[in-house]
Amino acid sequence: GAVVSQHPSWVICKSGTSVKIECRSLDFQATTMFWYRQFPKQSLMLMATSNEGSKATYEQGVEKDKFLINHASLTLSTLTVTSAHPEDSSFYICSARAHPPTSPSSYNEQFFGPGTRLTVL
Amino acid sequence: DAKTTQPPSMDCAEGRAANLPCNHSTISGNEYVYWYRQIHSQGPQYIIHGLKNNETNEMASLIITEDRKSSTLILPHATLRDTAVYYCIVRVFNSNSGYALNFGKGTSLLVTP
Numbered sequence: 001g002a003v004v005s006q007h008p009s010w011v012i013c014k015s016g017t018s019v020k021i022e023c024r025s026l027d028f029q030a031t032t033m034f035w036y037r038q039f040p041k042q043s044l045m046l047m048a049t050s051n052e053g054s055k056a057t058y059e060q061g062v063e064k065d066k067f068l069i070n071h072a073s074l075t076l077s078t079l080t081v082t083s084a085h086p087e088d089s090s091f092y093i094c095s096a097r098a099h100p101p102t103s104p105s106s107y108n109e110q111f112f113g114p115g116t117r118l119t120v121l
Numbered sequence: 122d123a124k125t126t127q128p129p130s131m132d133c134a135e136g137r138a139a140n141l142p143c144n145h146s147t148i149s150g151n152e153y154v155y156w157y158r159q160i161h162s163q164g165p166q167y168i169i170h171g172l173k174n175n176e177t178n179e180m181a182s183l184i185i186t187e188d189r190k191s192s193t194l195i196l197p198h199a200t201l202r203d204t205a206v207y208y209c210i211v212r213v214f215n216s217n218s219g220y221a222l223n224f225g226k227g228t229s230l231l232v233t234p
Binding site: 004006032034036043044045046049091093095097109110111112113114115117 | 159162163164165166167170208219220221222223224225226227
């Protein structure tokens with residue numbers, strides 16, 4: 001149980017195009033989802049917190065108009081990279097926090113998706 | 122959040138115990154110690170967490186010192202598939218602080234045959 005999927009797993013696009021990445025919680029409800037970005041040989045950096053039915057909260061330095069986040073249901077959040085440029089090439093990872101918890105011991109446990117490798121040419 | 126310090130890399134022979142240390146000398150009373158790991162090109166995976174008591178699950182054991190200023194993650198019988206970056210995260214999660222995880226640089230563990 002507690003599986004998070006991401007689609008696509010990898011994508012290559014031309015500079016200037018937009019790319020949408022989906023994050024789904026497959027067997028639990030996630031009122032909160034998180035989007036992280038990871039550049040090569042670096043750690044994960046939080047981009048934004050996505051709450052179902054409300055606007056996402058972006059971390060400092062992350063452009064909300066460039067990285068559009070939609071969390072329209074309890075099992076789906078999407079990240080759209082608009083007008084992508086080569087510097088946006090990165091590994092994008094989502095995570096979901098189950099609410100209610102999947103088990104008494106997993107109250108603050110987050111479940112991560114497998115990541116999406118974005119390459120912008 | 123309390124800052125954590127981990128060695129950048131460690132080696133371990135397959136079949137032996139891997140002991141990964143983490144210093145968190147500024148930890149506060151309500152902060153938990155969490156461990157995640159990330160295998161190359163995959164999303165992070167939860168391992169274990171604890172507050173002050175030692176914890177054990179099917180993946181690992183977590184030993185927290187009595188003063189809570191440091192902890193050790195123990196993989197009792199490391200396998201090649203345990204090669205990954207291990208992150209020690211100290212956090213209190215609530216509606217005020219939020220629920221996101223703050224990843225540091227972690228320890229890159231290499232398990233060798």
